[in-house]
Amino acid sequence: MPDLAIAPTPTLSVILTGRNDGYGGDFLARAITAIRFNHAALTSSGITYELLLVEWAPLPDRPLLSELIEQAVPDVRPQLTTLLVDAEYQEALTLNPRLAYLEYLAKNVGVRRARGRYLLATNADVLLGRAVLAQIAEGLPDEGVYRAPRIDLTLGLEQSGISWDVLENPANHWRARELRPPLYSGGTGDFLLAARDTFHRLRGFNEIYRLARVGVDYNFLVKAYSCGVAIHLMGGSVYHLNHAGSFRITRAQYADSAAAAPWGNQRWHSRYVSYENPESWGLINAPQVTVAPRRVRLIFDWKAVPPMLDLKRIVIPGRSAVALPRRTGDKPA
């Protein structure tokens, strides 16, 4: 992305991933709502930002998600940079055929290339809360990982009229979750904010365990905590546009067949192991070509693909992030 290298450093890089596959039923509509709202909120808060959208393995027979977003929210074009990742990377990297979308590898692609002072790894249907924006605008210490609890909005809520009044009205809240120290986990993938240097020092999300999507966000907190990075709770919440296909709603369907779940086995030891990504994390060695203004394609190349197995990079956390189960045979919650 040579054209971006000379641009001034934004305060914030918002990293989203997705593709035009109708995930959760109405993914595009939710993404447009959230991007439009967040753009207006960030701009009015005086926060300079870039929006990195990683389109991981876009479907060849459908329009690009980024194109649809640009059409629906033209105001966001100056902030939007799209990274198109060839579908061969998904095929080459996945270790679970049922896992059709390596969400956190996609996020790492964005994290590795983001330029902001702070990086926010979030999801395309998450709206930033007022207090969170205020704290970012005021400035945060560079050291630490910042978390914000997520409030799920009522399922089927009218999206065209989303405003602060709607978001902050408890009548529109389906459920809110209290986050507890030391990790402040829970809906972690919806809001992980850290200084760019911190994200890079930790080398992003786990790229070794490519068997599951669920738990990888928690595993990042374990990694951070294990490396002595403090995890802080921000003063406000973020809001999630709830949908029928969400993990929270559909996970019960796979209670008896965890291995068949589309997000992988949720019982893997994400709370008790850590990882050391290789230097090439985030597909940094992938050849890049600019295919349109602010749209970069990562061309498939086996040289950019990390080894299928790199077992020495699965490590024990430096200090216990959470209490271990006491009896043999206990499964981690």
Added chain:
Amino acid sequence: MKNPLLRGLQAFGLTPVGHLYEARSHVSAHELVIRELRDKVEQLGREIAAGREESARLRTSHEQAAQRHAETRDQLQNELKESRAGISQWKAKAEDLLVQVRDLRGRLTEAERVESQLRELLMANETKLDLVEAAINVLDQRTRGEAVGGA
């Protein structure tokens, strides 16, 4: 004795019969008293003798009791000594046991620490095994796919 006649008779050793009878009556009364007193003296003598016997018996009993007391005291003192020796031994044993308990607690803590580390190692190894199994499955599918495609 205002009566001079009586004084004169008295000078010759004589006295009126009435007086004699009266005197005899007094003598009899005195003899009775004397007899009673003698009986009492005899009774007292017997009681004194019995008292002496009782005293002797009590003295003997006291001496025996004192002896028993001395023996018991000696015995108790011996037992006390033995008990004190026993207490010292138990104290020493208790101190040994305390040392052992402290040692066991330390070993338990160490065992828990090792168990915790082993558990973490086990989970890391399980995670690695998951990866190995998954990789084998992926390679297996790719190989089969290529074989079918090439056939």
